[in-house]
Amino acid sequence: EAQVTQNPRYLITVTGKKLTVTCSQNMNHEYMSWYRQDPGLGLRQIYYSMNVEVTDKGDVPEGYKVSRKEKRNFPLILESPSPNQTSLYFCASSRTGEDEQYFGPGTRLTVT
Amino acid sequence: AQSVTQPDIHITVSEGASLELRCNYSYGATPYLFWYVQSPGQGLQLLLKYFSGDTLVQGIKGFEAEFKRSQSSFNLRKPSVHWSDAAEYFCAVVLTGTASKLTFGTGTRLQVTL
Numbered sequence: 001e002a003q004v005t006q007n008p009r010y011l012i013t014v015t016g017k018k019l020t021v022t023c024s025q026n027m028n029h030e031y032m033s034w035y036r037q038d039p040g041l042g043l044r045q046i047y048y049s050m051n052v053e054v055t056d057k058g059d060v061p062e063g064y065k066v067s068r069k070e071k072r073n074f075p076l077i078l079e080s081p082s083p084n085q086t087s088l089y090f091c092a093s094s095r096t097g098e099d100e101q102y103f104g105p106g107t108r109l110t111v112t
Numbered sequence: 113a114q115s116v117t118q119p120d121i122h123i124t125v126s127e128g129a130s131l132e133l134r135c136n137y138s139y140g141a142t143p144y145l146f147w148y149v150q151s152p153g154q155g156l157q158l159l160l161k162y163f164s165g166d167t168l169v170q171g172i173k174g175f176e177a178e179f180k181r182s183q184s185s186f187n188l189r190k191p192s193v194h195w196s197d198a199a200e201y202f203c204a205v206v207l208t209g210t211a212s213k214l215t216f217g218t219g220t221r222l223q224v225t226l
Contacts, residue, residue: 040121042219043156043202043204045214090155092156097213101158104155
């Protein structure tokens with residue numbers, strides 16, 4: 001089944017404790033992206049990747065890192081999480097950056 | 113700056129009634145346009161998309177949308193709403209030929225009364 005998977009689905013952590021949210025797709029897509037969803041703000045792009053080893057900032061990259069060492073994986077790293085990063089996070093992939101994106105099920109992160 | 117506007121935060125319709133959700137964008141050129149739906153506790157699912165050609169596009173679940181260049185709009189419609197359509201709907205655009213940044217509107221939450 002073609003899909004985007006994210007882990008974990010739910011995470012509660014404390015300020016400053018490094019964490020990684022994994023994202024993997026099995027559709028051989030070139031393009032991958034991370035979004036955060038906050039009430040009243042819709043989805044905002046954090047980082048995106050046009051291809052392996054190519055990443056770029058989205059609208060809200062501060063406090064986040066990404067890497068794209070393999071085509072299928074695009075982990076999101078929070079080196080020192082803060083409470084304002086409490087949010088619902090979505091990973092997405094597509095054939096190209098202009099094509100429809102397929103979304104993962106989301107990761108709900110709470111930073112206390 | 114490019115932006116996507118969904119002016120209605122929340123809409124309530126009766127089951128069986130027609131629905132129109134509004135979406136406007138501000139770009140210098142015609143972007144690629146999308147509507148996504150997010151059911152409670154779920155990820156986002158594509159309803160339909162417009163790249164070029166016929167300005168009336170059909171999607172899944174009986175939805176359609178019309179691209180109107182003169183109004184910079186891409187409104188979503190459904191002739192008869194079902195209770196299962198209750199969800200949040202997002203309009204999204206990507207400017208062609210750019211670094212492919214997908215920009216979302218803030219969403220419209222649809223409530224369906226029986």
